Amino acid sequence: MNKPSNTADMVLHPVRLGIIQGLLGGRRLTTAQIAEELPEVTPATLYRHISTLTQAGILEVVGQQRIRGAVERTYALRIEASELSPEELNSMTEEQHRQAFTSFVAGLLRNFDRYVEQADGVDLVRDGVGYRQTAVWLTDEEFGKLAEGFRSAILPYADNPASPERTRRLITSIVMPSA
Template sequence: MRASELVLHPVRLRIAQTFLGGRRLTTAELREELPDVAPATLYRQVGALVDGGMLEVIDERKVRGTFERTYQLREGAASVEADEAREMSDEEHRRAFLTFVAGILADYDRYLAGGDVDLALDLVGYRQVALNLTDDETMAMVTELREVVAARVGLPAAPGRRRRLFTTILMPTGEPPAASSSS
């Protein structure tokens, strides 16, 4: 199964997102984090992620006659590489983006359902800006953002730290590039 088919399933995407940041979880811990997912569905989708090479078993111990496995996300496995993305049809891209956006909406809905919502206090924000950039300027910005995020991705859970989701979407508008003016 291609990575895009594997991860761009609503439940499998949520499972993969739960492991982001180097987290190591058992299925019992995963069930606590995803209580709205039926246990049989959760186990089936974890199995699919393991079979597809996205999750790996990093520990196994015997508990009451059965084995409890601890999983982690394989580095870079929860993304669709450029070569695979090029092979996807427009319809596959639409479905992938819809699954991605639906996941963001579900995350935000869970945040709102948590009660005592204070966007300013919780540092929640969403906005869109338009930037006029060349491809080189865009690549420089993307590289800078990657460096900023990479410096923080591996920070362990600790008192005072709250797990946060940082989501980016970057795309050109349908407008053609501005013509250069000659003076």
């Protein structure tokens, strides 16, 4: 595996993106727990990508304990280190954007598949699951206000700790101009 040259190469690889998505929401997971989130990834591949993300400062070790002679590490995401700068986004080729979007959508599909395969059944209304598309006509200024409104609405909840009363919910947005 070639060493990624920038944040885009680092985080937009399908396996690494899956690891990052699994840690969103302040989750702290061991390698074994990450492996449960990505059962299609072999252990050797998973360890290699976790190591790559840790060396890059995107993951941090937040705990470790000895289990049967081996050290089990617990990881957390350093969200600020995983974000792409505007310069990095602008320097990506069309093909790199296509690959990145495909990896992103594959992660969404993986999460949805896990949801519909739950043992306790699927109830979109009970679980607050929805997917829809809406078209709106906006100036750049209006779009900026809309985007800031989304951020302002979500930000107060972004650092909620996990608890038995809370359900981890993935809020995904995809915004693009219509052709």
